[in-house]
Amino acid sequence: xxxxxxxxxxxxxxxxxxxxxxxxxxxxxxxxxxxxxxxxxxxxxxxxxxxxxxxxxxxxxxxxxxxxxxxxxxxxxxxxxxxxxxxxxxxxxxxxxxxxxxxxxxxxxxxxxxxxxxxxxxxxxxxxxxxxxxxxxxxx
Numbered sequence: 557x558x559x560x561x562x563x564x565x566x567x568x569x570x571x572x573x574x575x576x577x578x579x580x581x582x583x584x585x586x587x588x589x590x591x592x593x594x595x596x597x598x599x600x601x602x603x604x605x606x607x608x609x610x611x612x613x614x615x616x617x618x619x620x621x622x623x624x625x626x627x628x629x630x631x632x633x634x635x636x637x638x639x640x641x642x643x644x645x646x647x648x649x650x651x652x653x654x655x656x657x658x659x660x661x662x663x664x665x666x667x668x669x670x671x672x673x674x675x676x677x678x679x680x681x682x683x684x685x686x687x688x689x690x691x692x693x694x695x696x
Contacts, residue, residue: 590625591618628652646670 594617598609635648646667653659 587618587622590621591615594618594621 591614594614598614601607602609631652632644632648635651636642636644639648646663649663650660650667653663
């Protein structure tokens with residue numbers, strides 16, 4: 557049965573088929589989570605504005621969001637690859653949002669907060685001069 561996992565000693569499951577099933581299941585869960593989030597926002601909007609939003613509209617918005625997220629992910633991968641890197645970094649995200657000044661400013665603010673937090677949590681490194689002072693040794 558495709559939905560059941562077998563024990564590690566069993567070898568009747570094809571690994572490539574199992575991997576595809578796992579990936580499909582992950583994609584479906586992600587889409588469901590996005591739909592759920594959109595539904596929650598829609599419920600808040602319905603209450604605040606006293607309107608009704610149909611399930612077809614929610615499904616359309618969910619599909620658009622899914623496609624946009626896939627496009628963003630692909631673009632981020634390409635930006636990093638173009639820079640000959642394997643990891644996506646803040647510069648790639650800034651490049652992605654460069655046409656939205658408000659979002660770019662928000663990303664830059666978040667990035668600067670992260671840098672400040674990292675600097676604050678770093679322990680000062682011992683230099684050889686500091687180590688000599690602690691040992692009581694001096695070159696003078």
